[in-house]
Amino acid sequence: DEIKAKAKTAKKADPYAASVDPATQQMIIKAHNDEVETIFDRALTLKPCNIGEQGTCCKNCSQGPCRLPLPKKGIEGKDTRMGLCGATPETIAARNFIRMVAGGAAAHSDHGRGVAETFLAAARKETDDYTIKDTEKLLEVAKYCNVPTSVMVEGEDGQKVQEDRDIYDIATDVGELALAQWGQQEGEVVPVLQAPEARIQLWRDLDVMPRGIDREIVEIMHRTHMGVDQDYRNLIKQGSRAAIADGWGGSMLATDLQDILFGTPYPVQGEINLGVMKEDHVNVIVHGHEPLLSEMIVVASQDPELLKLAEEKGAKGIVLAGMCCTANEILMRHGLPIAGNYLQQELAIVTGAVDAMVVDVQCIMESVANVAMCYHTKLITTNPRAMIESGETIHIEFDEHSALEDAKKIVRTAIENFPNRRAQPIIPNEKEQMVVGFSQEAVKYHLGGTFRGSYVPLNDNIINGRIRGIAGVVGCNNARTTHDEGHLIVVKELLKNDVIVLTTGCNAMACGKAGLLTPEAAKVYCGAGLAEVCETVGIPPVLHMGSCVDNSRILLAASEVVKAGGLGKDISDLPVAGSAPEWMSEKAISIGHYFVVSGVYTVFGVGLPVTGAPRFQKYLFEELEDIYGGMWDLEVDPYEHARKMIQHIDKKRKALGLDK
Template identity: 50%
Template sequence: MIEDKQEGNAQTADKVAKEILDWGHAHGISTAFDRAQHLKPCPIGHSGACCKICFMGPCRLVGPDAEEKAAGVCGATLPVVSARNFLRMCAAGTAAHSDHARDMAFTLLEASTGEISDIQIKDEKKLRKVAGILEIPTEGKTKNELGKEVALKILTNFGQQKGELSYVKRAPKKRQEIWRKWGIVPRGIDREIAEAMHRTNMGVDQDPENLMMAAMKVSLADGWGGCMLSTDMTDILFGTPSPVHSTASLGVMKTDEVNIVVHGHEPTLAEMIVDVSTEKELVDYAKSKGAKGINLVGMCCTANEILTRHGIPSAGGFLNQELALMTGMAEAIVVDVQCIMPAIGQVQKKFHTKVITTSYKGKMIDAMHIQYDEHRAKDIAREIIRLACDNYPKRSGFGKMDSAAASPVVAGFSHEYIAYMQGGSFRGSFRPLNDAIMAGRIRGVAALVGCNNPRTAQDSFFDYLATEFIKHDILVVSTGCGAAAFAKAGYMTPETALEHAGPGLKEVCVAIGIPPMLHLGSCVDNSRILTIMTQMTEEGGLGDDICDLPAIGIAPEWMSEKALAIGVYFVASGAHIIFGSESPVEASPIVQAIKHDLWFKRVGAKLEFIPDARDILVASLAAIDAKRDALKLKKYEPGKFGAERVLMTMEDRRKLEKETAKK
């Protein structure tokens, strides 16, 4: 029997968020939580049965025989319409992450050539590692010379018309062969996005199977292209994360300091604000306005970037942005791109908060705009901080001003640090993790990632699944708003292992000194999980491809097209993925079968949509145990560990299987 541990009211499991929401309800303030209850999703579009890509429509393909008989004005069938919608979502998600990566590449180039002076390369070791992957000779070159070559090489990945993306070679060799067999190796990031949009235009690709394979291809351009490139360049410029202590929740806002919330996804301006926020001149300026100092806090994935590198407190994920204004304590909320609710421009009218947009790509009605420019990076950061300080005396006292306690968090587990903590500086390795899985101390690994969605009680699926997973000796890794959920709930400290984890996982966590849930960073840093899975495979003993690992990936509260692209590139990479909702192609059983059965036959993994958290748990445990059985590992039994297994190569395993078959 699975114990139901979902907590909170119908809107959130976050206790601090609930207090602010209750205050907002008492004062007639509407938020995304309320709008989600009053504005129900269109059931036709929600299930993928609506086509609006030309002006002969929109065409709604509904009815008891819609799968076989319904068609749009042009004759497009329901499976074609559903598959086109799905591919377009993946293309949009890939475009978002990859445009982020492109900006990082130009920043690296400008920092390396001296065109900008406020940003410089911080992690030369990572730079040289990336140069090696890109097959760029490093000997005798300064870091700036090498940085220029790396940036230019990375930029070719966007416009490249033929060949393969540079990072495809980082995947396990068997996985690369699968991609080539089915023709889904990305050529260039921009080419795959443009082709996906062309193929989904009216009158082009009419084969649902072909469209769904294209979804894999464009998503791989995200995972092994935009996301992975962005993660590496951000590490090069601002430092590769290692564990830091901090705090999380809306309780990080301070009543007697200038509170500045940095929100969005691109870390460059946020890094500059971090750099200058402790300058004596600015701190003194804040004091001249009556404040005791400057309190910088993060929101959404920008929060994860500056949390994992600097220990800047996190005010939470996507659904906390309106609530940050409702505290009455935010002098400014500084935004760039992605996951910015237009609603914050409306909410600010009731408070003193200034909403400041900083990217020409993401302007907003009712917000002020200060265009970020890398050539004046720190000056713009100082301008924003001064504006926030000027706003401090304007606090009206309206808002839920009493600051709740924040939860402690340990974040910053890059894949480099995870290897280091298992083997040290010179023998970094995934051998201990593999051994612990083989011996049954750790049952498997689960990635709990993705967005929040107000149609699900905020954080409830995350909290429930995480608690159950670690209780069942499953190590959890997390990014994005999922990581923010765990940080707010206090799950990301080593002490959590002692309190909640199963005996095997607890033993491993105590021995290494880590939490049972590892904070790996922002949404683009899901690429770190790809790298970890590849390194686990290459370490030996757990198969010879990602699809062999006792692992599961889950986006339980997703809402963004970016999340869908992430899920699909993980499936294409061999990972079993579960999304916690109804399927966006639910209207078409044919397309459902393609993403579940055909994908599994071709790439060894599938994408499931399961609306109930308890059902997700059951399916996840079964999937992990099935992988253990296929590898002939010791059957998982809580607290009963087998002797350490002798490492066997896949060749040894095949011989053993043949001998067993003969008997």
């Protein structure tokens, strides 16, 4: 009642200014009618802090917070702003920036660690619920981990012969080596060695090769403690090490080991938007990030006993739909539907049709607990790292050793809640079809098994100009900007200009909802060259590569394009650009930074907390190009955002001698 009373008097968001997605608009209106406040309403009253927005608020010790906004008149002469300890705006902004890298890298990498632990349990046959599914991928990962896949044994005739090792023995060695990457103190994080040779050499020369995943994150926390590293260039150097340890380390291991456990994605059809829920079914939403949980919920939701129970409770079946990156994981591997992206999490509950929302880690708004209380929805936390005090949240802990049992308990809770619906649900009609599942293995397969020299190879089409370049457009939604609008404008502008788009995360979902993830979209949205390639191969012009940890797939695809030849020696030579038009999470900053230090020009929308420190901003936006071949940029206008990316792609084409 208190929550509803507050909502009654609060300012209400204009649904059409808040989102371009009709299902979202409809549910914002329903929330207003139901007197339920959502993030869209709160964004009207709670304005961001101007100084924090500029990146120049320091709260790393208790003598502050020291706040150093840009003077209204701008800086005249020498910039004399400093905190109590003398920290310059540059030091403060750089410290804040790499703390975001640390937060993002920690989130991705801790996810990866959990996967590695479960992987090892599966390899050692300590759990029946997880097995080694994709042996082909295991052998590939074993190769880069230097784990032998065969041994010499003595044959019957006394001669030495080569014998394949047992798959589970190989997996155990891979799992042990993988898990060791987190605590490693010296040397180089192993998966990083899949980068192009020139990039590896550059990182060695710059002394930014990550030694161990955890070590680099911890060192950020040390260096940004009061009175340690006070040189923005040196701070960014450590940010680079940690970001590489994320993209080419923790995230990459998460993706690879998940592929081995659950299968490498290949093209599959799916559906997206709130309309995937069914009024007469039990609706379970899995929200968060880790497929360890959602994979088991998939199995549980198909359990005959539970389906029977659902029927007994008056439901026609069970709909399992995903939200945020968990959604991408189960979509990519099983074709299961997606209910929506980040900004739709409260609105799914507002339909009144969600019998349980099951969450694990990352991007889960605490407010879903309040919204759930306004309906009948059970909010279930499952991870000991992520509990929610608000509302009436229940915690059913998920343990990899009793995974299926735990998952069944969760699904049973949802089914038993089905008869408790308080009113007739209102589910928007909107849902779109899509073709997804483009791992780098699938992209390669669809382009003729190679990036060069046969069927419709990618590199040759870039060289001949049918494809102008490649863009990685990824990242979140952000309530400070119109939901999905930036994503869609940037992607459509790129397609129009023959730039093929690789996508992950919430951008992928925005594209899915707008019908861009279908082969038919090629004809409608692409320039003639790109349309021709997509139509010949039968692929969508926007290739959905997975969740946010799967941005590592984009890195590997870029690395493969370099290795296939004809387009320079390093990722920084390629006609490629990166973008996150609606970013909001620290993970996005870590992703952005590993794109940049991998040699990619990367543009963010919304805003970047660097504008209060002009020298630091110049370092990120301009000077990094001379060091890494990639640099940051900020562009709020989505048309200009895409134009800048295309301009960079053209610059690279020219440098390669492709366009005179």
